[in-house]
Amino acid sequence: MATSTASAPVTPGSVDDPRPPRKIGFRQQLGKWDVKLSPYLYISPFFLLFAVVGLFPLIYTAWVSVHEWSLLGGQGEFVGMENFQFILGQPNFWKALGNTFSIFVLSTVPQMIAALIIAAMLDANLRAKTFWRMGVLLPYVVAPVAVALIFSKLFADGSGVINTLLGQIGIDPIGWHSQSLPSHIAISTMVNFRWTGYNALIFLAAMQAIPRDLYEAATIDGAARWRQFRSITIPMLRPTVIFVVITSTIGGLQIYDEPRMFDQAGKGGSSGQWLTLTLYLRDLGWRTNNLGRAAAVAWLLFLVIIVFAILNFTLTRLIASSGAKKDKKGQLRVSASGAAIPSAPSPASTPVVETSPATGEPGSGTDGTTGRTAR
């Protein structure tokens, strides 16, 4: 029957005995593949998109950074680590790194504190809640360029509103554009103006997920509001704080719009008073047309952010293990701050806690609201 074996694949319809089980086998195989592979296909859009817009540029940038590469002329010779060597030897790179950190610290720290306070105020029983909550988000809606235009009028060295006001109370005008630290403060103010309300809302969402029983219990124990804030609110917010710190770290290290718009030229000041890493990158790539060096700066910035991410990660784990310990029943006991709040007596408190605020989802906040108002 040599002919039948040869014709078998061509006409699968005409079958001998051994064929059908084989066919079923293939169908089963298909079914198996469906079960095994489909989930990957369902989640693949993200990974494909990430590969296209995330991974590929990353690798391509690395490729550019080891070549002589002109913005207009394109790829040149392979130069290995020369671009990196050059960048690390430039005083401007280190200046930019320092400025970036300085602006980052000046914008993140006050912003976190202010956002916490605003969130705590919004969490209180206010009239016209939605109005206030929308109000704090308003600066976030304003385009960064518009913010920069307004603040450049405020912070102009000679004709600015702030220096004029300072002059009236007898303080010498501050060189917002000529001195390094004042320029950082001015830029941080723009960043804070824009992001404080946004972060406050995230904090607010997390605050509303805190079980109210804890506060009731604390009130019965005679804890005042400040003590409650310090010993219940803050510890319960830790995961959210970490989330917000991580996102603002990444944003802060990549800061571009505000320093770019701080003066007309956008070069970070005549001696780099507010030159940040991204501005430096742009200056190399687009003013001197050296894309290879710009790519090297991009990679160095990437490494700096990774270092920070690792720092944040270890910090998170430290706080997670020392800050809030769960016992077997899943009840939360706050110990790190030494507050020794007794475990809430109500069983309602047990399932809430910990995970939902960590994601920073607004959903968890609304749940908290409805839960509270229902009570």
Added chain:
Amino acid sequence: MAIAGATSVALLATACSSGGSGDSESSDGKITLTVSTFNEWGYDDLLDEYMELNPDITVVHDKAATSDEAREKFNTGMASGSGLADVAGVEVDWMPEIMQYEDQFTDLTSDSVEGRWQDWKTAQATTPDGKLLGYGTDIGPEAIAYRADLFEAAGLPSDPASVAELFGGDSSTWDDFYDVGDQFMAAGTGVPFYDASSTIYQGQINQVEESYEDPDTNEIIALDNPEVKDIYQGVLDHAELSAGLSQWSEDWVAAFQNNGFAVMLAPSWMLGVIEGNADGVEGWDIANVFPGGGGNWGGSFLTVPAQSEHPEEAQALADWLTAPEQQIKAFQTTGNYPSQVEAQKSEELAGITNEFFNDAPIGEIFAEQADRISVNPYKGPNYFAINSAMADAIARVTVDKTDDADSSWKQFEDAVNALG
């Protein structure tokens, strides 16, 4: 499974398709051309007129705020191979950079533009092998704009003819210019003489034939060139005459409204800027004089990038826009002085006056100053970067006051060496 696969592919396709450029030709055969310029070229009315003359063509005007911004957009578009306008405006300072990549541009050589410009203007846009990459639009002959009322208050002559004489007339030198400044300051009105030291530097460096780069090799000579150092030193020695402002900054704009300074070097295109910023201020006038023998500051070209889908129509539009008749109209609107020989000689241009500047005969003044331009400064591929480092160096001393002339020069050296 197949559906899942198809969905992910579709999602990906949607994600990628947003980057493409829009259709430039609609179904009824109409063509859309884009024109990119910066600052103010006075083209709005002209483009409307062109669309009326050519009903099949729609022109979209993309205006950048500054030349820097336009250059960045332009370089990005050129590097990525898409996104450039069909007719793209290029300033003379960054023209040399793009001249290195001549195959990215349409050769605009044509009989209709033969002899339209002065030779030096055409030379700036012509490659070594004779391709014409850009049609000249305007040039920037310079005069001196001054506040007649502030001159009077300082006890100096204030009518244009006497002020021109005060600055030294036709044989005016930069020393004369600084001397008048000293006299003005000595009167003690409390008003600084000029707006920004960097502009005074710019006026002088534009009169140096070989400033930053060797014309033959493009080697950077800025650091060893005594002329550059002398001008730098001269400007900083007279820093007390300056209002200590940085050009285009918030404070600079505000200073127009509160007697911030009495004198500005005024390339023709600056008139529109002064008029806009000094709205409502009386006393501005123009003296028909310029130190150091006339000078050109700025001026631009229209190019047709090779990526344009309608190079012929684009070239026709550029040709029309840079024809003498059109450029005279632009001069009337914004003061951009035409680079076309015929326009410069026309009766119409000679008769143009400017109401804001005390009815100054600007057509006549700039025609005369344009004739005095004798130097065609060489600008190589690194000109823009070096000049911007120099502007920083001067700002460190006169605006920020964080450095003295020597330490700022050292930082300038570092910046220039980092270009190599």
